[in-house]
Amino acid sequence: MSRTSLGHFVVGIEGLALLRAWMTDPDTASARFRELAQMAANPDVGPLSVHIDVPPEDVRSGYARWAGSYDALRNPLIHVEEPAVHGLVDSLPPGTALDAACGTGRHARHLKARGHRVVGVDATPEMLDIARRAVPDAEFRLGDLTTLPVETGSVDLVVCALALTHCEDIARPVSELARVLRPGGRLVVSDFHPFQLLLGGNAFFLDGQGHAGFVRSFAHTHDEYFAAFAAAGLQVTRCLEPRMDEAAVEMAAGGLMATAPEAFRGALLGTPEALVWEAVRPAARI
Ligand SMILES: C[S@@+](CC[C@H](N)C(=O)[O-])C[C@H]1O[C@@H](n2cnc3c(N)ncnc32)[C@H](O)[C@@H]1O
Secondary structure (H helix, E strand, C coil): CCCEEHHHHHHHHHHHHHHHHCCCCHHHHHHHHHHHHHHHHCCCCHHHHCEECCCEECHHHHHHHHHHHHCCCCCHHHHHHHHHHHHHHCCCCCCEEEEECCCCCHHHHHHHHCCCEEEEEECCHHHHHHHHHHCCCCEEEECECCECCCCCCCEEEEEEECCHHHCCCCHHHHHHHHHHEEEEEEEEEEEECHHHHHCCCCEEEECCCCCEEEECCCCCCHHHHHHHHHHCCCEEEEEECCECCHHHHHHHHHHHHHHCHHHHHHHHCCCECEEEEEEECCCCCC
């Protein structure tokens, strides 16, 4: 397996920062170019000299490895996504809530605290084990988004967070999320923003031993989501695109922020990191 260069990530960030500035701020673009030229002239210094193994993983193997460190890692996507999702669910009256692809139970815990009866479903047993310990008064089931082990029309609220990015085709999972909602029920979906994924973003992780990996992610653009929601008979009511703030940029840079702080800020600050949808299953079919 070829090894991944940490330096190539920083070079890409310099290039993106240059691109964002080249027409509106030529001085900043020139500063980024000078840093790029310096890096190219010194490939054995700094991050360019560091290579690591980042093996691709499928959902089951990747999240089995990631489970133990998932809640400990500072994650820029969760940093921007969580307030947006809470803003959509916190005003809802308690009912039956499904956390679909619940992982370690991050949203299940929040929904339980807000008085809902909570069912969580996930495809990775290692993630579910942690969720069961974290939220003992919720019910967790092993299952797939394409065939949810949940009765039709039985749920008031479905939250599906940061998981559809791992599905190449979202039509079937979205139709399943709609199927389990009662008429009038609400769906909240969050995803990795396609802007980041189309620029090379992926679900990178470090496991409990500090070894890297990534779970393959697919960019789902707004037109794909609209088509999937419409085919499932859902009506979109909100679309949010929370952006990278300073803290999120530092998290995304990992330990590399100090190597090129202005480049990381120039490349990433203000870019949309998460895509969050709210949709309802109409009480009468539209
Ligand atoms: C990034 S984690 C998100 C976990 C949790 N929803 C959160 O936001 O913290 C993605 C989760 O989706 C699950 N997942 C991915 N594809 C799935 C599928 N097709 N069916 C069920 N679970 C899936 C993984 O096992 C993993 O736990």
